[in-house]
Amino acid sequence: MALPPPSDAWRQTHLGRLMGDALRRFDARVLQLMARDIEVPLALSNLAARAQVGAAHIHITRHLSLAGDRLTELAARAGMTKQAMSSLVDQCAAWGLVTREADPLDARARRVRFTPTGLAWLRAFEDAVAQAEAEFRAEVGEAVATVVAIGLETYGSTGPGS
Numbered sequence: 001m002a003l004p005p006p007s008d009a010w011r012q013t014h015l016g017r018l019m020g021d022a023l024r025r026f027d028a029r030v031l032q033l034m035a036r037d038i039e040v041p042l043a044l045s046n047l048a049a050r051a052q053v054g055a056a057h058i059h060i061t062r063h064l065s066l067a068g069d070r071l072t073e074l075a076a077r078a079g080m081t082k083q084a085m086s087s088l089v090d091q092c093a094a095w096g097l098v099t100r101e102a103d104p105l106d107a108r109a110r111r112v113r114f115t116p117t118g119l120a121w122l123r124a125f126e127d128a129v130a131q132a133e134a135e136f137r138a139e140v141g142e143a144v145a146t147v148v149a150i151g152l153e154t155y156g157s158t159g160p161g162s
Helices: 015-036 042-049 055-063 071-078 082-094 116-140 142-157
Strands: 098-103 106-114
Touching (some): 015 055, 015 116, 055 082, 055 116, 071 082, 082 098
Antiparallel strands (some): 098 106
């Protein structure tokens, strides 16, 4: 006797899927807000408006420290390979967001740093994130938003199986 086919509903409703969907929606809203921000250089806001800047590019914005980082540090912080991050850095450098400079601690290494344009982009990112968070709070309610934030912070700060 053949086994019945497994249920497929769980694939649409498990926590990982829900978090991924929410993150994509949040990042899309942040980019939409940045595309409208008058402080963002026009060329960059046009890229954001035409969806040329994506979630992968946000990794640099989220993870590059203000002091700059070596590519390997930046890739590790973003959870990406060094090769993938290098490609993103090259693209962001072409857009004028970041630059590669000599590392003062190691002449063989290079540090990725924000340019003045990149810092303007970072400020716009901060404003857009704050607005997107406010919209999230308004949509789900303050109590739910607080519980979600605490839960995600706790879950993200522990390792697998902890």
